[in-house]
Amino acid sequence: MIDYTASEAEIAFVLKQIGRPERLPEWSDDLAEDLIPALAKFINAEIAPLDVIGDEVGAKLENGRVRMPPEMVTAYKRYAEAGWPGLCAPEEFGGMDLPHVFGAVLADMLAGACISYEMVLSLAQGCIRTIKASGSDEQKARLLPPLVSGEWMASMCLTEPDAGSDLGRIKTMAVPDGDGYAVSGAKIFISGGDHDYTDNVMHLVLARTPDAAPGVRGLSLFACPAVLPDGTRNTVQTVRLEDKMGMHGSPTCQMAFDGARGELLGKEGKGLAAMFTMMNAERLDVSLQAVGQMDVAFQRARAHAAGRRQGTTSEGTALITEHGDVQRMLLDIYAHAMGCRAMVYKTFVDMDLGADQGLLDILTPTCKAFATDAVNATSSLAVQIHGGYGFCKEYRVEQIMRDARIMAIYEGTNGVLATGVARRAIRANDGAAVTAFDELVSTGETSMELADAIEDWRQATAAMQTRGDIGPSVNDYMRLTGLVYFGRVWADMEAAADNAPEPALLRAAAAHVRSRLLPESALLRRRILSPEPTHDAALFAA
Known part of the structure; x- marks a missing residue:
C-alpha cells in the first residue's frame, strides 16, 4: 500500500518560480521555508492515515445526526489546535492573516492526503471570506472568531x-x-x-x-x-x-x-452575488483537490512502476519504466499535476495582488475545469499503469478515480463554467478581460508550440465573438483556454528547470507538454471554427 507524502520540494518550486509571491506586500521567503515543512509534517502524520478510514468507514447517520470515524474527529481537534483554520484569516478575528496562496499550499497537501477530509475543511474558509465580504461589522465580530479558530465549521x-x-x-x-x-x-x-x-x-x-x-x-x-x-x-x-x-x-x-x-x-435580493464569494473560493479549492489527487496518483503509479517487471530486454526482465508507453503515462500524470498546481498558485497570487476581476472571472473557472478534467483522465492512467492491480482496492488508485469523478460536477459543472467563460469572451464589454488573458499567456519565453496554441486560441476567440449559437463549442473553447494557460506556466517552469527538485524529470515533462499536449490546440480550433450544429431536443427523447 503506497501512502501519500506531501511534495514539499515540488510545491516550494512552483510557489517560488511560478506564483512569484515576492510580488506580495510583506512576503517572507523565510516564513515560507519554515511553514511548508511544518504543514507537511502535520499532514503526513495526522491526515494521510485517515484516507483509508474515510473511504472504508465513512460517515454514518445515527438518530438524525452524522457521526464521523473517531480517528477523523480526533485529527480535526489537533488541526484546530494547531491554528490551521485561521492560516489566511484576518488577524483581527484571530487568524494569521497570511497570503491566500499559503491556504492553497495547505489545501494542496490536505487533498493529496485525504480528499474527503479536505473537502469538508475547505468550506469554513469560503464561509470566512463570504462573511468578511458581506457581513456587517457586528456580524463579522460575532461570527468570524469561532470560524477562524475552528470551533465552528x-x-x-x-x-x-x-x-x-x-x-x-x-x-x-x-x-x-x-x-x-x-x-x-x-x-x-x-x-x-x-x-x-x-x-x-x-x-x-x-x-x-x-x-x-x-x-x-x-x-x-x-x-x-x-x-x-x-x-x-x-x-x-x-x-x-x-x-x-x-x-x-x-x-x-x-x-x-x-x-x-x-x-x-x-x-x-443580493444573495447570489454574496454567495459567489464562497463559490469562487470553492472553485479554486476544487482545482487544488484535483492537484492533490494527481500528485498522489503520480506517487503511487511511479512507485509501482519502478518495482514492476514485465517484458524482456537484452539484459533480462525489464522494469515497466523502461517501456515507452508507461513513460508516456507517467509523464502525463506528472505534467498535469505540476502544471495545474502552477496555474492555481499563480491565480491565487494574482488575486491577492488585485488582478482585474474580468481576468479572474476567466482564470478561476478555467483552472477548475481544466484541472478536474485532468484528474479524471490521469487517475485512469494511474490505474492503467498498475494493470490488474490497479483494479484492486489494495493499491488505492481505483479510489482516486472514484473520489475525483465528482470534481467536474460540483461547484458548477464544467459545462456550465465553460458556457460562462465563452460568454465573457464574446461580450463586447469583456474585451479587456480577453486582452488581459492574451497578455498573460504571451508574456515570457514562448516555444513554437505555445505560440501556435496561442494563435489557435485567438482565432477561436474571434470566431466565438461572431457566433449566435455558442453551445456546441463552449467545451472546446474552455479546453483550449485552459490548455494555453497550462502551456504558459509550463514554459515558465521549463525556463526555471535548473531550480526544480528533479531537473531531468521536469525537462522531460516540459518536452512532453510541447510535443504531445499543446498540439491538441489545432484540433480544438478546427472544431470551434466548424462546430457541430445544435440538434432538435426531440432527437434525444426517451
Whole structure:
C-alpha cells in the first residue's frame, strides 16, 4: 500500500518560480521555508492515515445526526489546535492573516492526503471570506472568531431537488420573524451539512423572501447556525446521507430547514452575488483537490512502476519504466499535476495582488475545469499503469478515480463554467478581460508550440465573438483556454528547470507538454471554427 507524502520540494518550486509571491506586500521567503515543512509534517502524520478510514468507514447517520470515524474527529481537534483554520484569516478575528496562496499550499497537501477530509475543511474558509465580504461589522465580530479558530465549521446550502445549476428555481423561503428570519425548505447535496467534528455548523443558505423578484434576482443569503446562541439546536435536520461512488469520508446531506432561525447577510435580493464569494473560493479549492489527487496518483503509479517487471530486454526482465508507453503515462500524470498546481498558485497570487476581476472571472473557472478534467483522465492512467492491480482496492488508485469523478460536477459543472467563460469572451464589454488573458499567456519565453496554441486560441476567440449559437463549442473553447494557460506556466517552469527538485524529470515533462499536449490546440480550433450544429431536443427523447 503506497501512502501519500506531501511534495514539499515540488510545491516550494512552483510557489517560488511560478506564483512569484515576492510580488506580495510583506512576503517572507523565510516564513515560507519554515511553514511548508511544518504543514507537511502535520499532514503526513495526522491526515494521510485517515484516507483509508474515510473511504472504508465513512460517515454514518445515527438518530438524525452524522457521526464521523473517531480517528477523523480526533485529527480535526489537533488541526484546530494547531491554528490551521485561521492560516489566511484576518488577524483581527484571530487568524494569521497570511497570503491566500499559503491556504492553497495547505489545501494542496490536505487533498493529496485525504480528499474527503479536505473537502469538508475547505468550506469554513469560503464561509470566512463570504462573511468578511458581506457581513456587517457586528456580524463579522460575532461570527468570524469561532470560524477562524475552528470551533465552528460551515456548509454552503444552494442546491434543491428542482434547482441545481439553475439557482433561479430555488424555493426555500425566508420569512421575516422578529429580529431575524424563519427559513424553510429542502436542500440536497450539502457537503458537510452535519458531522461531529464541531458542535456547530454555520449554514450559508440561499433563499427568497416573500414578494421577492423571480429568478436569481430574488435570492438572498442567510446565516443559519446549527446551534443557536442559547445552546439549543436550530430546526435544521439531516434527513439522509447520500450513498456515493466516492468521497465516503465527506458527509453529503439532504437537509430540511423548518422555520430555522437565520440572519440576513448583506442586502435582500443580493444573495447570489454574496454567495459567489464562497463559490469562487470553492472553485479554486476544487482545482487544488484535483492537484492533490494527481500528485498522489503520480506517487503511487511511479512507485509501482519502478518495482514492476514485465517484458524482456537484452539484459533480462525489464522494469515497466523502461517501456515507452508507461513513460508516456507517467509523464502525463506528472505534467498535469505540476502544471495545474502552477496555474492555481499563480491565480491565487494574482488575486491577492488585485488582478482585474474580468481576468479572474476567466482564470478561476478555467483552472477548475481544466484541472478536474485532468484528474479524471490521469487517475485512469494511474490505474492503467498498475494493470490488474490497479483494479484492486489494495493499491488505492481505483479510489482516486472514484473520489475525483465528482470534481467536474460540483461547484458548477464544467459545462456550465465553460458556457460562462465563452460568454465573457464574446461580450463586447469583456474585451479587456480577453486582452488581459492574451497578455498573460504571451508574456515570457514562448516555444513554437505555445505560440501556435496561442494563435489557435485567438482565432477561436474571434470566431466565438461572431457566433449566435455558442453551445456546441463552449467545451472546446474552455479546453483550449485552459490548455494555453497550462502551456504558459509550463514554459515558465521549463525556463526555471535548473531550480526544480528533479531537473531531468521536469525537462522531460516540459518536452512532453510541447510535443504531445499543446498540439491538441489545432484540433480544438478546427472544431470551434466548424462546430457541430445544435440538434432538435426531440432527437434525444426517451
